Amino acid sequence: MSGNPMDNEPILVADSVTRRFGGLVAVNSVDFTIPEGSIVSLIGPNGAGKTTFFNVLLGVIDPTAGSVVFRGRRMIARPERIGFESLIWVLPAVLVGLLAALLAEAGIVSGRLLALLGFITLLILIGSLLLGIIRPVWYSKGLERIGIFRSARPNDMVTAGVGRTFQNIRLFHNMTAIENVLVGMHTQLHGNLLEAFLQTPRVKAEEKAAEQRADELLTLVGLRGKGNEAARNLPYGDQRRLEIARALAAEPKLLLLDEPAAGMNPKETLDLVALISRLRNDLGLTILLIEHDMKVVMGISDRVTVLDHGEKIAEGTPDQVRKDPRVIEAYLGAPAA
Amino acid sequence: MTALPATSEAGGARVPMGASLKPLLRLVVPAVFLVGAYAFMGPEQFVNALTRGAIYALIALGYTMVYGIIELINFAHGDMFMMGAFVSLTFLGQILGLTGSITDIARLAPLLVAAFFVSMIVMGAIGVTIERLAYKPLRGAPRLAPLITAIGVSFILQNIVMLKYGPFQTNSPKIFPSFDIVIGSAKIPALSVFIIVVALSMMVALQLFISRTRLGRAMRSTAADRDAAQLMGVNINRTIAITFLIGAALAGAAGVVNGLQYGVSRFDDGFQAGLKAFTAAVLGGIGNTVGAALGGFIIGFIEVGATVMGFSRWGPAIVFGVLVIVLVFRPSGLLGQQLGERA
Amino acid sequence: MSASTAVPSGRFAARRQRLAEVSSRHRSWSIVVGIAIIGAILPVLANIPPFTLATPTNAWMDGFTNAGVWVLLAIGLNLVVGVAGLLDLGYAAFFAIGAYTYAYVASPFGNSILGIEFVTKVSPDLSGLVFWPMLLVGALVAGMFGILLGAPTLRLRGDYLAIVTLGFGEIVPIVFLNSDAVTNGTNGVGGLARPALPIIGSFSALNPWPYYISMLVLVAVVMMLAYRLVESRLGRAWEAIREDELAAAASGINTVTAKLLAFALGASTAGIAGVFNASKLVTVSPDQFTFIVSFTVLAMVVLGGMGNFWGVAVGAFVIYTINNVLLKVLNQFFDAVSFPILKDIDFIQLQFLLYGLALVAMMLLRPEGLFPNSRRQRELHTQVLEPGADELTTAEATTEEGQR
Known part of the structure; x- marks a missing residue:
């Protein structure tokens, strides 16, 4: 600094x-x-x-x-022009579908091949729809290049x-403190569907490490040992801290x-001010x-x-x-x- | 259908050029659509589409009003329409013992008025009762709870009617005489004209009610921000009850109209009609009453158009396709605002 | 983890508490053991009076297997409705897609449409082997349709999903009905191959045991996967979304992807159930997949207890058994004794009225279901904490203001 x-x-x-x-x-x-x-x-x-x-x-x-x-x-x-984006989701599949229909009409493809083309159309449609939902960075950038912009x-x-907290506390009230932080860690974890099904060693280790990290974060904001309490049962000041811990979990x-x-109250406010300075000075966060x-x-x-x-x-x-x-x-x- | 992408661009209000074209497009697109539809279907089917559209529009209004005010898809609303038809056929057929058409206008007019009156009052009362018993206790509960309740209520209504009237079609007296109004070479059933006039006047009356009266203002403010409205002294419970009352009464009216037009009703009529009417509401921009009416007519045209082209069996599938297309391309509907709708 | 609320004291309660702890630590084993025990008890019950009086033993066994199909459906829908909090009213559509997928591969008619011969008349035993990989294929195909339907819809507010799925559930049977050329219309596709295993050969309608055992294994596997899933990072994300969608997004969860995943996995489970059911009925037709199916499964999930897989499984089993045994028996009984009024009531016809009443009553009185998930119970009983004037709804309300 x-x-x-x-x-x-x-x-x-x-x-x-x-x-x-x-x-x-x-x-x-x-x-x-x-x-x-x-x-x-x-x-x-x-x-x-x-x-x-x-x-x-x-x-x-x-x-x-x-x-x-x-x-x-x-x-x-x-x-900007987000109407066109929906067109992009549908257009490739429609074109392939039309092509298949034309080829079938002309008698060039039929039977097995036609069924295959239909299936490919379906896959393209699903793929482009998923792209619009998952919205990877390259996709957004590509759209921007052709003049379509969505925030x-x-x-x-x-x-x-960017991490955030809410003016009127919005914790997951029915979860415990540590589970709240674990939800905040969502972007940091990578366990996928298959790993969850198979309970692979990797995903088990990841979960274990995540719990440890969550504990650390709770300690950082001053909630050591309160990890297993339901969020709703925490006192007001602690709920505010927990929200900060949840935001920190995504490593913003x-x-x-x-x-x-x-x-x-004045004392809680004082503690909070100290915490905020620490977040900047020790973790290098911008606030x-x-x-x-x-x-x-x-x-x-x-x-x-x-x-x-x-x-x-x-x-x-x-x-x-x-x-x-x-x-x-x-x-x-x-x-x- | 053809009007869809064009209007969506015009309504977006993003492109500076669109600003000057917008009012013009608002007039031109529907005009082109109507003329095209007329040329394509011919006068009889055109009127048929309007008649069906009127029924869907009346039902869609209830969906859109209730959604606008408490953000609930009232699944039971389609069944309110079905029950309205049964109230009407019970009143005309079983209580008054009518069977055929009545040509004497002096007898016909009061009977029609009475049929609408009875059905709308009864359905309005049922609507308010359902709201009180099933939905009101769940205000503030997680979103899923009232939705599940609504689907439960829908099943209850259907099965009550089925137990009473059986699983088959019940005849409804077609008291309106079947004669045609001849304009040039076109023959248009007088009943259709009557239905369209009745539906349109109800929609106009509703619009006036919402925009001009104190209660209408209360409804609008509750829909915009319930807490703020409450702070401003609006009686929220009463306002919501009135919304249900009006919505259910309109569904009741649609039921009467349906009985007059088709002459039969069945316990599960409300399901399909409700689905189409909801699509109409989404198409017009849910929460928007003018949009719901517009959407209803568009759905009517789509359905009749499909029949004309020989796809009558695919009617429901086409309407569903329209719903999905609208949700993909313009989720806020034709008359909804696009800014702020986040993916 | 289990911060249970007000546990009654006493030895029994303490033991139950301990059992719960052990079972949550060794989840997969406890599921296998639990299902094995239930699977062993049911055949015993089917062999003793009073059960044998109602229906013969084999019919009971057959019924249990059918109940298993509903248990699978309920587990899958629970993932969507109970865990992710999405209302799917067209669940039968995915059941249908699974069933038809199997029909295309496992019937001569379907093979002629596909242009590939999977089943041969020469060796039915060999044809039946295709059933096992088809369980997976059925799941994949149904899941694909789940993505196709969910992707456009789940970007929008939650309620739209309910109506879109309702429509989808209505459309899918219509499509199967109307596309006569490729689906054989109303009559459906018949002559499906029954499952087969190398040593015991093809399953048969006369011996309910192979189906019964396969079903037990299937239920155990699906249940195990479901539990592993909800206890993973993804499960946490679903729970977060259900509690507070904006806070979940602010924690970095792509809420749409997460919801879509739950929706697609639910659809896959229905696909599996569809494949199994088709292989057992040996025929598929559009009328097997009406709205009634979706609604019944929803009732099972709601009554069983949203979010709790064991709860919905029990709910499904009980409701199926009541529907298919108790109501028939009641009819016969009251007809036999000519009890006034009651003998005139067709209890089977009443079934759906009862479902409707039960759904409404449950939501009003006991929204957590008969066998609640403890956390879900807390959640459903907190009406005070409901974000009424929170940021997201105010933001949405303001944008909507412009619409009217």
Whole structure:
């Protein structure tokens, strides 16, 4: 951690992101960059569009305009010509099918060969449909080259290296703490269907290692020994920590925390701030914090961005932002100092 | 069918060029479709398609309204249509003892009004009762629970009717006299005209109700955001009940119309009709009442078109194919919004 | 792992607890042992009164094998409905696809369509051998159709799957019915080869034992695979999706792929059941695969307890037996004693009304089924935690606002 992290290369760049809901402009042309290894915060009063912006960054909702680039790759933008993509799923199979029909009509193929052609058509259709669902990177890039663009889905963002927590805790309540973390590890594990059926030594070893790693993560966030408790039975503060552990399980580069201190008491908040600094300093994570409460972010942020009515009204170091008259006005008596 | 890809491009509102063409396309595409269909099928089948479409549209409205408001595919809705037909045939045939057509307009008119009235009231009441007993307790339960309940209710309704009327077709008195209105060389059954007029006026009335009245506003706001609507003082339970009432009453009306047109009903009529009507609702953009009506007519045309081409046995398969194609290419339907629908 | 809720104290309960623990540690063995024990008890029951009074022993054995087909179907549907939380209302379609797949390979008619001779009149024993690989082929073909149907649908919101499968279940028999030239229409395909094994030769309709044993093995294998699956990484993903789809996606799970996998595997299981059933009936026709089949299997899964494979297996067995034995016996009994009212009721006709009532009652009163999966039970009884104003639904609600 040498020098000012704000001078590092950006890991994420949001370029004039806009999202409208009907007539309402929830986020209006917001530019936003996150330098690698920094802790940046996004604050603003209730209804400022923070969560909408957040959801756009994570691929939960599409932007109306603008784009998000993560580690050099355009991940999120307004969908372009996605109608044509469905055509791509169907067209190869239809063409082969038509060809087979024509050949059969002309009497060139029949019987066994025709059946084989029909089967191939079916396989092509299945293959292209699966491609559209699994959506490997090369497929998305290929589509982009011919002008079809579809934003990354939340799971694609995780694969790319973005982890997140939710404002209103969304754990798998009926699972135990360790199972929650194991679910978070999904992208890190590779056991496939056949291995699961056969219980191969490899998959057994992988599961065992995963459980160990999950234990480590629980320890990291301060939940040592609580692995076998049902998530729903954990106290509120622990549930927040568990969510962080679950997000960490996917080994993200960038961690997005949506109001992590909401509903916490001062002591829990303090612990949380310490944990967040540790995640950056020890694990080298880049962190974006969304907060309603200014006090939480002032101590740890390298930079604070203020959103109001969907627009960016201020950006700078915590001190600069604290003194900005527009920010004070936006918060209007809220604890701005 | 031919109208499908064209409209989907126009409705997408993505290409700047489309913005100026859109209103024009909205008029041209349906016009071309109708003229083409007329030329292809001839006047009789054209009217036949409209008649069938009207029935599907009436049923589809119930699906789309209920889905719009509580996001439930009410599988029992098709059976409401079937029961509506049985209520009507019981009322006209067994209670009033009618069998054939009635040519005296002074007698016919009140009977028709009474048939619609009785069937719509009875079905509306049944619809509300089902909602109260079977769906309301499950509001907030996992999504699967009300769906399974709905399929259970569907089976209950079918089997109650089967136990009462038997597994075979029951005759329904065709009280409407069968005479044709002759326009040029085309002969159009008066009954078809009557059915289309009745269905369209019900749809217009529904549209006015939804857009103009307080209750209609309550329905729209509940559909958009139930919690917010509740905070604004909308009585959610009553609004949902009214949605079921209207949906079921429209299905009841469709049942009466079906009886007048085809003269027979069977306990499992609702299954196929429900499937087609649901397809209509999805085709139009589920949650959108105008879309449901539009979808209903399109399905009517597709089905009759298939018959004209000699594929009548494949009717259900073709409609199902349409459903899958719509879901692949335009899951939000013809009149639905495309932005925000994520893969 | 098993954080069980309020276990009643006492020696019996403690023993049950221990049994549960042992069985979850040695899952595969406990399944084999369990099915072996059940498989041994059933023939004994079929040989003693009062059971012999209702139906002869061989008919019982035959019935048990048929019940096994339904057990397979219920296990497969449970993977879709109970584990992944997807409502499949056209399950019979995949059953049909499996059955017809076998018919094409194992009948002279089917062979003439395919243009390849798999079965020969010369040696029926040899022809029957094709049954064993066909179990796998049937599973593959049905699974392929599962992907074909699920891929476009599962990208969308969950409810669409229900109606699309309902439609598919309706269409598949219609297609088999209408394509006379290649399916022989209403009459279906007959003269299928019965399974055969090298030493004992071809199975026969007179001896129910070979079918019975094969079915036991099949059920044990399928059950074992099902358990291994739900206890793997994929099983965890399904569970996560069922609980909270957005949180699952935010954990990196490709929710569509995971759902599609469950759907396709469910279809495959139905395909296996279809192959077996066809080999036993020796004929397939469209009317074997109506909506009634899908609905019955759904009722079995819901009554047995969604998510619990043993539960749905027992549910399927009990419902099948009630349908095919008890209701007939009731009819005969009340006819014989001329009991007023009851003698006029055809209990078999009532069956589907009862299913309907049972589904509604179960959902309202005991959504976890008769033999619940403990975690599923907790889940189904948490109505407070239901995300009402969560991010995803608000996002969706807002986009929908524009639609009306």
